[in-house]
Amino acid sequence: MDKDKVREECGVFGVKINTDEAAGLTYNALSALQHRGQEGAGIAVLKGSAILYHKNVGLVSEVFTQSVLGKMPGAEFAIGHVRYSTTGTNTKENTQPILTEYLRGRIATAHNGNIVNAAEIKSRLKSYGCDFAATNDSEVISSLIAYEALNTDSIEQAVINAVNQLRGSFSLVILSSKNKLIAVRDGFGFRPLCLGKNKHGWAVASESCALDCAGFEFVRDVLPGEMIAIDRNGNLESSMVIESDRKSFCIFEYIYFARSDSIIDNLSVYEARFNMGIQLAKEDPVEADIVCGVPDSGLEAAMGYAYQSGIPCVPGFTKNRYIGRSFIFPSQTQRDMAVRLKLNPLKANIEGKRVVLVDDSIVRGTTSAKIIKMMKSVGAKEVHMRVSSPPFRHSCHFGTDIDDEEKLVANQMSIADITKHIGADSLQYISIEGVESACSKSSLPFCTACFSGEYPMDIGHHTKRQFE
Incomplete structure (x- = not known):
């Protein structure tokens, strides 16, 4: 796994329509959310009082072939999930939705986020006789809801009782055999969740796209x-159903996770990234001939930097879109070439130029070093790196897979040393205040703990890896 990149979140979707196309619509939605997780996918549908599901590791198009979708019966209710494993190994059992049966019915649950007290809840449920087949916190949530459902005739009340015991981040979609689709967002609002409507019914999704x-x-x-x-x-x-005095949306959704055509908490993701580029140019101007963004996540910020600075923004790379997520590199030499197989510099635009190179983040610095080396190999005169996120210094306990703190380059070196390490002529990150200013139109305040170390809730003795 490439640990020189912050990993995507999961994506959830749920739908209730008065036609029988719920499974197909969920497939379309999961395809649009594929950027949030490429390790596994699953869909559950309600047929009568039975919840039928299919899930597996792989991309949406790999898991749901035409023949598989053809076997899923027409249904009015469905939920779906794309997964990146922040907790639990990448197995079919850990892929979602999670199906849980109890005496009064069954539920399927899909979750985006991370529950910091999942281990304690799991231990308690085991003492009550609950069995677990997976190793992720999503199964803990589903089992907790099912346990609470034993004591009430209302699935809604069971969900309310359960989510008020959870500490951490969660956007949930729950399909009940009692003909209900339920969606819940945690009280801090860490992860996105939105509501949509058409003439046939309702849908909820991680992102508006x-x-x-x-x-x-x-x-x-x-x-x-x-x-x-x-x-x-x-x-x-x-x-x-959840009281919280503090709101705290993950700002990295705007920086990297979300698709640029989504609108989250009243702010266009594209506009947020464009504004980050403007802010970078204000904070860290440099004399240069061209601005280039690292595809895909650095492109909008590069446009903003060019707009503010007056330096033209041009394509710096050709991206190979046919390198699969599981592409195998048999030798170290081939592994070292992996970046170039995905991105190849455009010599015609770069040769002899002073380049402002804009990317969304630096984790270990190895990928940045390879990209800068590539640009200089085709004749870039200077490469000045600008980063649209502040330096990563702290672990995330709420679902973002950031590398261990001791492995983060910002904790190992000064900015001057990182500049030398990656081979740049200069390097600057956006400030925490700058990225917050770029996202100021958002309706929620932000969690910036991965940059500042100021967590919005007390995480106690919990560690990032405790449940993996």
């Missing part, structure tokens, strides 16, 4: 602490 691709009009974001329940007749009920 998934609503677009499934044919739903974006209605609004699900509020932090809000639960939405949709019944078999398409009636929607909203209620605030």
